[in-house]
Amino acid sequence: MLELKNLCKSYGRHIALSNLSLTIPDGALxxxxxxxxxxxxxAIKLISGIMLPDRGEILFDNVNLVKEERSAKETVGYVxxxxxxxxxxxxxxxxxxxxxxxxxxxxxxxKKIEILLEQVGMTDKKDFxxxxxxxxxxxxxxxxxxxxxxxxxxIMDEPASxxxxxxxxxxxxxxxxxxSGGKTVLLSSHILSExxxxxxxxxxxxxxxIIISGSVEEILDKVEGANPIKIKVLNNENSALEILKNxxxxxxxxxxxxxxxxxxxxxKLDEAKLLEDLVRNNxxxxxxxxEPGSLESFxxxxxxxxxxxxxFSNEY
Amino acid sequence: MNINPxxxxxxxxxxxxxxxxxxxxxxxxxxxxxxxxxxxxxxxxARKTSSIDYTSFLQIxxxxxxxPVVLLIFVGPSFxxxxxxxxxxxxxxxxxxxxxMTAKSIVVGKFLSLMASIMIILVSQLPISAILFxxxxxxxxxxxxxxxxxxxxVVLLISMGIFCSSISRKTSIATALLYLAVLILFVGTLxxxxxxANSFNMNDKNFFSIVFIKVSKFILLFNPLVSMDFLLSKIMxxxxxxxxxxxxxxxxxxxxxxxxxxxxxxxxLALSVVKIKPHGKTWRKYxxxxx
Numbered sequence: 001m002l003e004l005k006n007l008c009k010s011y012g013r014h015i016a017l018s019n020l021s022l023t024i025p026d027g028a029l030x031x032x033x034x035x036x037x038x039x040x041x042x043a044i045k046l047i048s049g050i051m052l053p054d055r056g057e058i059l060f061d062n063v064n065l066v067k068e069e070r071s072a073k074e075t076v077g078y079v080x081x082x083x084x085x086x087x088x089x090x091x092x093x094x095x096x097x098x099x100x101x102x103x104x105x106x107x108x109x110x111k112k113i114e115i116l117l118e119q120v121g122m123t124d125k126k127d128f129x130x131x132x133x134x135x136x137x138x139x140x141x142x143x144x145x146x147x148x149x150x151x152x153x154x155i156m157d158e159p160a161s162x163x164x165x166x167x168x169x170x171x172x173x174x175x176x177x178x179x180s181g182g183k184t185v186l187l188s189s190h191i192l193s194e195x196x197x198x199x200x201x202x203x204x205x206x207x208x209x210i211i212i213s214g215s216v217e218e219i220l221d222k223v224e225g226a227n228p229i230k231i232k233v234l235n236n237e238n239s240a241l242e243i244l245k246n247x248x249x250x251x252x253x254x255x256x257x258x259x260x261x262x263x264x265x266x267x268k269l270d271e272a273k274l275l276e277d278l279v280r281n282n283x284x285x286x287x288x289x290x291e292p293g294s295l296e297s298f299x300x301x302x303x304x305x306x307x308x309x310x311x312f313s314n315e316y
Numbered sequence: 317m318n319i320n321p322x323x324x325x326x327x328x329x330x331x332x333x334x335x336x337x338x339x340x341x342x343x344x345x346x347x348x349x350x351x352x353x354x355x356x357x358x359x360x361x362a363r364k365t366s367s368i369d370y371t372s373f374l375q376i377x378x379x380x381x382x383x384p385v386v387l388l389i390f391v392g393p394s395f396x397x398x399x400x401x402x403x404x405x406x407x408x409x410x411x412x413x414x415x416x417m418t419a420k421s422i423v424v425g426k427f428l429s430l431m432a433s434i435m436i437i438l439v440s441q442l443p444i445s446a447i448l449f450x451x452x453x454x455x456x457x458x459x460x461x462x463x464x465x466x467x468x469x470v471v472l473l474i475s476m477g478i479f480c481s482s483i484s485r486k487t488s489i490a491t492a493l494l495y496l497a498v499l500i501l502f503v504g505t506l507x508x509x510x511x512x513a514n515s516f517n518m519n520d521k522n523f524f525s526i527v528f529i530k531v532s533k534f535i536l537l538f539n540p541l542v543s544m545d546f547l548l549s550k551i552m553x554x555x556x557x558x559x560x561x562x563x564x565x566x567x568x569x570x571x572x573x574x575x576x577x578x579x580x581x582x583x584x585l586a587l588s589v590v591k592i593k594p595h596g597k598t599w600r601k602y603x604x605x606x607x
Contacts, residue, residue, distance in 0.1 A: 088329045149416075
């Protein structure tokens, strides 16, 4: 399990991370999402050991990666957004070089490289110079390079940027394959839909702080909960209003174009009970719809980048 | 034996690139050209006068020693200054720092690979220097001392280059910084000395002039070219001890210079290690603008 505890990092007067705390479970495919300048890359560089935090701890399976540099290097495989390519080397030479930076040489290194190149589907490209590869291929090679020492944690900064749809799909497949092999993967992106497709867990970062973190299902539940239930009744409107007002799960209620707009905190079962209450009280309900949740709109709301200043504003 | 991965990579890449072979060709062409022109002059003189002036061969020796130095001063910085900044620009420095390589091993690898490349160039011109042995006048001891002096000069140049590269975000800035540093060390120290000597000659009782000349002499001790000139002067029988310093300093100049320059090189390399080591604000400033 990766735990970030009260991480602080500033560049001069600019505070990049402010008491950032986060827990990523073992085997998670975690997406760190946030707008540009939110602190994603800083967080990733701190976890990778490229920078040191001003304050705070980074623990992986209870080992402090800030203090245990050697453990950090063994634990982490890092793929930066600038891929880090030597144009003057072939794919195989590139892998041999990085294998040697981990002390892997000779037959063991060659065997390992062959396995990794096969895993990323690049066996036939091993004699290609790196500048002859597409961005997608380079990205896959970098993932293979990051796996050369069999790290438990793979960190990728904006892995999908600059990739065409096919390359994105292949990357997604590769990451999910790694994840199913037991690796914990942490990736950053500013595109929420991309992360929600790939990841099992999501954290939204803004202003150097984690605003929300959890599994994709939990986040989606919150997104759904943030949208109102639209109810259209054909009779007994006053009775319906009373039922809705008396329901403890109803947070906000408004009327719009003949629809009751109900901001409801409950889950699916609670929604069903509400509908049952209405029907039992002889209210004819013609429509009972939860507005579909959009991660993008939720992301914009929580990161305060829309005109709506508060997610759940009191409308009456 | 584990070979430094950076050294191995750089060596592999440089040996198959055109850059090194072109450098060897141009270097040897220029050194051989100067030597042949000078030798032609000696032979021409012998034809006309029916006598051979052996000191002329020593002049050729001076050329053979100084031409590579001058060439290195002019061409070397462009070879050296990208050592760290190119890695940073490519994004590979960050990756290397996440591997088991330490900042120290990265700097050492870069140093060794540059040293090897430059030494290959210099060794390739040894046959030209060897011509001079045919005519005598130069002992093995002289050659050893000059070679050591030359190696120290190369070590210092590379160390300064790696340091400039480690503090610069762009290779162009690193190159400019290195040229400036070279200018200060090789020319600036001499200019300072001549200014001090001039001031001292005008008024040798003035306290400021005395301090100035002493300080400038000490600074001059860092200049490997002065040390090289002293060695050559000794070989050629030109006693310049009275020109610059007392006999003690003159006799030990070579050793003191070697000690000071090697110490300076170690300091530059250590500072480079500190500079690229993962830490706080400096990395952001020079390394990456992304948050």
